[in-house]
Amino acid sequence: MHVFTTAAELRAYSEAARSAGRRLALVPTMGALHNGHLQLVQAGAAAGYDVIASIFVNPTQFNNSDDLRLYPRLPEQDTALLAGAGCTALFMPTVAEMYPQPTVLHFDFGPLERVMEGAHRPGHFNGVATVVSKLFHLARPHAAYFGQKDFQQVALVRQLIEDLSFDLELIVYPTVREVDGLAMSSRNRRLSAEARAAAPLLYRVLTQAAEQVRQGVAPAEVQALAQAALATEPQFTPEYFEVADAQTLQPLAQYVAGCGVVLCVAAHLSGVRLIDNVVV
Numbered sequence: 001m002h003v004f005t006t007a008a009e010l011r012a013y014s015e016a017a018r019s020a021g022r023r024l025a026l027v028p029t030m031g032a033l034h035n036g037h038l039q040l041v042q043a044g045a046a047a048g049y050d051v052i053a054s055i056f057v058n059p060t061q062f063n064n065s066d067d068l069r070l071y072p073r074l075p076e077q078d079t080a081l082l083a084g085a086g087c088t089a090l091f092m093p094t095v096a097e098m099y100p101q102p103t104v105l106h107f108d109f110g111p112l113e114r115v116m117e118g119a120h121r122p123g124h125f126n127g128v129a130t131v132v133s134k135l136f137h138l139a140r141p142h143a144a145y146f147g148q149k150d151f152q153q154v155a156l157v158r159q160l161i162e163d164l165s166f167d168l169e170l171i172v173y174p175t176v177r178e179v180d181g182l183a184m185s186s187r188n189r190r191l192s193a194e195a196r197a198a199a200p201l202l203y204r205v206l207t208q209a210a211e212q213v214r215q216g217v218a219p220a221e222v223q224a225l226a227q228a229a230l231a232t233e234p235q236f237t238p239e240y241f242e243v244a245d246a247q248t249l250q251p252l253a254q255y256v257a258g259c260g261v262v263l264c265v266a267a268h269l270s271g272v273r274l275i276d277n278v279v280v
C-alpha cells in the first residue's frame with residue numbers, strides 16, 4: 001500500500017493509475033477506523049477498484065473545539081488495518097497540506113442543510129463539502145464510497161456531485177452495526193463502559209419508531225414516543241429525533257404516498273455525540 005502525505009503525490013498517483021487504465025475508488029475517512037470503514041474499502045476492492053483511503057481529521061467541519069481535540073487519532077493502527085483490507089493507497093495529509101491558506105469559498109445547500117446536523121452543528125457541512133471537494137479533485141476517483149450512517153452527509157455529497165459535475169459514482173453502503181445494534185462510529189471508542197452499555201437504546205428506539213411508521217402512527221406521535229423512550233435513560237441528552245422525507249430531509253407533518261421516510265436521531269451520551277438513522 002502506498003502512503004502519501006502530499007497533494008502532489010496523490011495527484012501524480014491518480015494520474016498514473018488513470019493513464020494505466022486503472023479504476024479508482026475513494027474512501028474518505030477521519031481515521032480511528034472500524035469495521036464500517038473497512039467494509040467500504042473491501043467493497044471497493046471487490047468491485048475491482050484500486051482503493052484510495054484518506055485519513056484526515058478535518059478541522060473545518062468541527063464546530064466544537066473539544067470534539068476536535070478529543071477525536072481519536074490512531075494512524076499506525078489505521079495504516080495496518082487499511083493494508084489488510086486491500087487498500088491500494090492511503091492519503092494522510094497534515095492540516096497545512098490540505099489548507100495552505102484559509103478557504104474563503106462557502107457552500108450553501110439550502111433546505112437540505114437547515115435541518116438536523118446542519119441546524120445543530122453550524123458550519124459543519126461547509127467544512128465537509130470543502131474537504132470532500134478537495135479530495136475529489138486530488139484523487140479524481142471513478143467512485144466514492146460513503147456510509148449511510150451519515151445520512152444527511154450522503155444527501156449533501158450527492159448534491160455536491162450533481163451541482164459541481166464531479167464525474168464519479170456515489171456508492172452508499174449500509175450502516176455497519178455492533179451485535180447489540182449500536183452503529184459503528186469512531187466516537188464509540190470514547191464511551192465509558194457504563195455509557196457503552198446504554199448506547200444500544202438509540203437503535204432500539206429507531207427500530208420501534210420504524211415499526212410505528214409502518215403501522216401509520218402519525219409523525220408527531222412517533223417523534224414524541226421516541227423522545228419519551230430516550231428520556232428513560234438518564235445518561236442520554238437527546239438533541240433531535242426527526243421523522244423526515246428521505247429525499248428532501250424535511251420533517252414530515254404527514255406521510256405522503258410514494259415518499260420514503262427516514263428516522264434520524266442525535267444524542268449526547270456522557271459527553272459523546274452519537275447519530276444514527278433508519279430508512280423506512
Ligand code: PAF
Pocket residue numbers: 028029030056058061128131132150153
Ligand atoms: O464522514 C466522515 O468521516 C467525514 O465527514 C469525511 C467525509 C471524511 C469528511 O471529512
